[in-house]
Each structure stands twice: as structure tokens, then as C-alpha cells.
Amino acid sequence: MNSIALVMLLVTQGTVTAATLYFLYKVLNSSKK
């Protein structure tokens, strides 16, 4: 893969994965109402 494509892939997929995990973590650790 060329460098710019690799950077785009890693940045985009990394950001989406991190955001997904962060929000799911928040859901699982929110106090019950």
C-alpha cells in the first residue's frame, strides 16, 4: 500500500474504532437509574 492510503486507513479506522469502544465503555459503566 502507498503511504498516504495507509495513513488514511489507519487514521479513519482507528478513530472510528476508538470512538465506538469509548462510547460502549461509557454505556457499560454508566450508573443505573
Next chain:
Amino acid sequence: MPKDAWGSRLGLILAMAGNAVGLGNFLRFPVQAVQNGGGAFLIPYLICFLLMGIPLLLIEWSSGRFGGKFNNHSTPYIMDGMGKAKIWKYIGVFGIFTNVAVVAYYTYIESWSLVYVLHAVIGTFEGMSQSAVADFFTAYVDVWSTSTGIPFEAVFFYILVLALNIIILSKGLGGIEKVAKIGMPLLILFGIILAVRGLTLGESGKSELFPEANAWDGLNFLWTPQFDSLSNPKVWLAAAGQIFFTLSVGMGTIQCYAAYIKANEDIALNAVSAGFLNEFVEVVLGSSIVIPIAAGYLGLDWVLTNAGFGMAFQTMPFLFQQWGEIAAAFAGVFWFGLLFFAGITSSLAMGTPWMGFMKDEFGWGKTKGAWSFGALALIMGLPTVLLYQYGVFDEYDYWAGTVSLVVFALLESVLFSWVFGINKGWNEINEGSDLKIPQVYKFIIKYVTPLLLLVVFLGALITPYQNEWSENISNVMNGGNWVLDNSSLVKNIFNYGLNEELQKAENEIQRQFIERKIFYINMSRILLIGLFGFISFLVYLSHNKRIKEGKVNYE
């Protein structure tokens, strides 16, 4: 009878994400990216997710929970409770109509996936050429042929899958939640396995027939940004359209699911979590399977020429065969199993607005609601199965699965921000919230989202010739005419494309086929209008019933 409720918060999020995740995540997204500037497509795509996707999710989740407070679990009366004009409950009919019409053909795709799992296990595709695999699909959708020995197998498996949906639906939210808790993790697991293969395939798949095949070429094309494409309106419209369809907004299913959330429970964090889970499946998994694997065995040129929906069933089984007998069986089970779970978690969601409406208004229980939904889906769906080659399936998808969604989402965003009022709406979003939504979203929801939806709608209404927006805009600026494409809504209504095909028909057989196609397409439109009219009539009856019972308005 106690009110149906979600068993757990995670179950709700998985069910909501399952509702959103569908075939489009794995097939439509990578194709759209390839056709619209590769890596640069991701920029408008993610911007549209923030400006249109997240706001619509917040609108639908909060509208649903608001309706649930008054025991309304489907859009006709959820919307009726938000706006005083009588028309809103009839606009809310879209939120039931779309689901019945879409499930009618969606379960057909589910049945293909299930049958293909079976064929992957028994090794049907072993030794088949690429064209033989493609022909296998064509033969399957011809109801007169059989690949399993079962007569009318396409109809048989369609009814079987529909029955499976009905049985699960008759168990209520508990059944849906169970399927989501099993189906979504399996879908993600299967997706990860196939994505790892796609990302590591490299040049190992090249052959004598395709010496240039290289998975890296596919990934390079998908991810190399072509920044000049950012100034092209076509790319932005494609990105907005993709965000819109991937999240399953504008259908009425999110409102229905959210109507079963308790009044003091969070919706903001839930909505964003479910939205991002869908994005994970689309951006991370969806981009790493079909395109790199196809480029790895057939080359980038083939992908650029043939990328589309058909690849799922007509190409992937052939590619899996290149991995050897055992691995091909596993890959087939993973791929078609993944599509099946993506499908069933969505089709189950489509049953709930009808069931919720019939329970709220006419006291129908889960079993009666589920079976009546199945009967409606079967009546609507059989033409798509029996007349598949005449384009009835595509016609349903265009009007119910595309146009209706955009129209409904546009109207519901206007209702939420301008009729119900953005202040009340904002309070609904933040009530019981576990996530602080930035204040700027109040502005976005009120102005930007409806405007974007209007642009998407106009984009479909007056699509320019060959989808060349820049050329057509400059043409109009120079005093020329706006030339419509045959795919535009305006030309579609009058079957321009088909009439052109008819004029170009080379022989009598071709001419008769196109004439029949036009006839069946017009019939399918009458059927769709009939369905909308039928549901509107039920809403009318329920309104009269409410008047008699003295519960017309909540005020």
C-alpha cells in the same frame, strides 16, 4: 398486561445497531467510496455523519421515547403527539408503510443468504468457474428452477425465513433482543475474520488469468484521497445518501424501539453508541472485505468495472473457492452468515412499528400482531419473488426503501425542530442523558439537518444527466438547460429509461419483455399506493376510535 420493555441497555443498543447494520454496510459503502474519490470520500462521509446522521438519530430516539410516555409506539401517533395538525398522523403512516414494503423484499435477500450458507457447507460452488457461480444465482431467482431438489425453492425459502421472523417477533422485544445479542457479536466476529483475510491477502491471489491481481491495489484505490473530488457536489450527495441509508433513519423503526425506553433513561449516549457501532461495521469491516478480496483475485480493473450489489452472491462464492475446500466452506458460512444476521436484525425491527400500532390502537397481542405483519409482508413480497426479473424488487427498493425514507426524515426533522419546537426537543434529548451533547447540535438540528435532507431530496428529484452536477450547474449558469438523468425521480415516475429501452428494442421478444416489465412496475406502484392507503385507513379508524374513547389529544 404489562408493557413490553427492553431487558438490558446493551441489548437495546445491539438491537438498534442490528437494525442499522445491513447489506449496505458491506456492499454499498465500499462501492460508493470507490466511485467517489476513494479516501477523500471519507471526509464528506464523516462530516455528514456528524451533521445529519447523529442529529437524525437524536431526533428519532427522543421522539420515540417521548411517544412512549403516552403509550404510543409507532410514528402515526408519536408524530400526532408532537404536532397539533391532523396531517402529522398521516405523515406518520410512512413509519409503518416503509417497513411493510421493505421487509417484503428484504426477507427475500435474507433467504438467499440462508440458502447460500447451506450451499457453502455442502460445497456446491466447488470447482465452479466465475461465470458458473454468477449463473447459479440467476437460476436461483428464477422460481421454476431448483438447486436443492425442493420445488419452487426460492418461494419456499422466502416463506421459511418470513416465518422465522414472525415466530421471533411473536416473542416480543425479548425475542428481538436475544437475536441481537447472538447475531451482532457473531456478525462482528465473522466480519473481523474476513477483514483480516482481506487486509493480508496482498499479491497471493494472482493467477494466470489475472496476473495483475493484487489486494493492495484495491486498498490503495479505496483509501488514497483524491482531494479534488471534494469540490464535486456529486461526491457530497453520495456521502450524505450513504450516511442516511446506513443508519436506517427515516423508517420509523428507531422511534418504535425507543418508545419502549423508560422516561428517565438515557437516549443521547445510547443513540451515539449505536450509531458508532454501525460506523465500525461499515468503515472498518465493510471496507476491508469485498474490495480487497475481489481485487486480490480478479484485479482492480475488474473491481472498477463490476463493483456492485451483485458481487455478494455472484462473485464472493467463487473467490472463496480459491482458499481450498475447507477454508471456502468456512468463508462461505462467515460471509453469508454475516449477511443473514445483518438482514434478520433489520427485518425484525421492521415488524415492530406495525405490531406497536395494532397493539396501541386495536389491542392486538404479540402473536396476532406478528402473524398479521407476516401476512401483509407475504402479500406484498410474493410479487418481488415471482416477478424478480421484471424489476418489481428494485421498484419496491426505490420507492419504499429510498424515496420514502428521505421524504419522511425531512418531514420529521421539520416537525421536531419547527413544530414541536427545538427547545422542547432539546430538553427531550437531554433528559436523563449520560452524555453531554454539545450545544452546537441545537443549531445543527434546527437548521443544518433539515437543509441537508432537503438537498438530498432535491438531488434525487432532479438528478442531472449522468449525475454530473458540476457540468450541469455550469451549463445552467451559461444559459443552458438542466438535463435530467433517467434515474432522477421526475423521470422515474414516467418510466423514461424503460421507454427509451423499448424504443431501442431489437426484436419482438425484447420488446414484449420490456412492455411486460413496464406493466408489472406500474402494478407494483399501485400495490405500494394501496398499502399506504390501507394503513392510512387504519389510522383514520383508530382516530375515530380515540374520539369515541375521549383520548384524541394528550393535552
